[in-house]
Amino acid sequence: MKLLLHCCCAPCSTSCLPALRGEGIEPDLFWYNPNIHPYGEYSLRSDSLIKFADNENLKLKMIDEYDLRVFLDAVLPETGKRCQKCYSLRLEKAALAAAQDGYNAFTTTLLVSPYQDHDAIKRIGFDAAEKYGVEFLYRDFRPFFREGQQRARTAELYMQKYCGCIFSEEERFHQKGKKQLNINIDEHPKKEAVPANDDHIFQRLELITGKEGLEKLKNTKVLVFGLGGVGSWAAEALVRSGIGKIGIIDSDTICASNVNRQVEATTLTIGKSKVRVLKKRLLEINPACEITDWNELFCREKASVFDIASADYVIDAIDSLPHKLDLIETVCGAGVTLFSSMGMALKIDPSLIKTASFWKTTDCPLARLVRQGLRKRGFSSDFTVVYSAEKPLHAKDAASAPCEKPANGSVVTVTATAGLFLANLVLRDITGL
Ligand code: SF4
Incomplete structure (x- = not known):
């Protein structure tokens, strides 16, 4: 199968690739991510994907446009529903590229993340496929997430700290504030949680x-x-x-x-x-x-x-x-x-x-x-x-x-x-x- 793999970043691509290769598929990579801001962050992630493609000897097609305004036009003013619009922007571009360049199908590394809205990505992928007359190869890559992240660290690929857009960066800032608050309350802050080995969580x-x-x-x-x-x-x-x-x-x-x-x-x-x-x-x-x-x-x-x-x-x-x-x-x-x-x-x-x-x-x-x-x-x-x-007890008065x-x-x-x-x-x- 000739497959175009939309890549949101190098670490997620590292997670998905073995699963595809396990099915005998050698994908070509595709970059279009107008959701990543500011430009310094965008460059770090796109450069990291180039490094990943080189390491793995894979073809990479890039629409290397820092489309901040396209992204904001799509998500404003309803930033609460922004992720679905963000998925559409990227998956439609991938579907169009797959159709124009004669691929049988496309898929996306967004399907590996346990932090994204998996069902929405799946639905939007199929919609984009129908719109452009190309197949959407749906796979649930999430079981490969942690292992892939570990391999990406070992390969010294750039590991991002937030999803991509300025809104997700702002949310991270607020999370950091909350963590700081916890540390002030707790004199013995806990160490960073170590991700579990998924194979073992149901051992008992x-x-x-x-x-x-x-x-x-x-x-x-x-x-x-x-x-x-x-x-x-x-x-x-x-x-x-x-x-x-x-x-x-x-x-x-x-x-x-x-x-x-x-x-x-x-x-x-x-x-x-x-x-x-x-x-x-x-x-x-x-x-x-x-x-x-x-x-x-x-x-x-x-x-x-x-x-x-x-x-x-x-x-x-x-x-x-x-x-x-x-x-x-x-x-x-x-x-x-x-x-x-x-x-x-x-x-x-x-x-x-x-x-x-x-x-x-x-x-x-x-x-x-x-x-x-x-x-x-x-x-x-x-x-x-x-x-x-x-x-039942008798209710007592409370504030x-x-x-x-x-x-x-x-x-x-x-x-x-x-x-x-x-x-x-x-x-x-x-x-x-
Ligand atoms: S949080 Fe992530 S998926 Fe949602 S809009 Fe921002 S970059 Fe896109």
């Missing part, structure tokens, strides 16, 4: 599940609706349990009153989108996990967005009653296995958390309301729930938090336990343990 799990079980977990897709005190822990436990594909869905931003019980909530993440913060954390745990995030609230009208029928399991950790009813009906209607969390507010004893058939729960006010709501809708199917058999929703007291020891129970239901169902 495999001793329980065996190779076959681990493989099944890797091939399983789970959707987690609601990333509060229950759902966020369920998502974390699923990724730590080797689930290969996960969708996380929540429309909220993090607020101060979430910090006592939600994985993604810390004093440094207040004001940020829950799904974005959690996705970043989950990718740090397992960069090879395919994670799709939706900053959305589930409702029946939007159900098709989440492609529920393609999932093996759905975890319902939604607390809003109408949306919970919609989700239960939709998932059961699609014939997908549902594990649903009932109410964990105003409970203090994690040892009273149980799993049961939905219709057999006791002492759970939320389950009672869900039963009433579902009966009214004529729903009678069964599914498994995690609930607390503890009688009101600047969250919009009416608040109920809850503790992490209970909510996290419920989340772990939900993840464990998935784990045991898949492995049969």
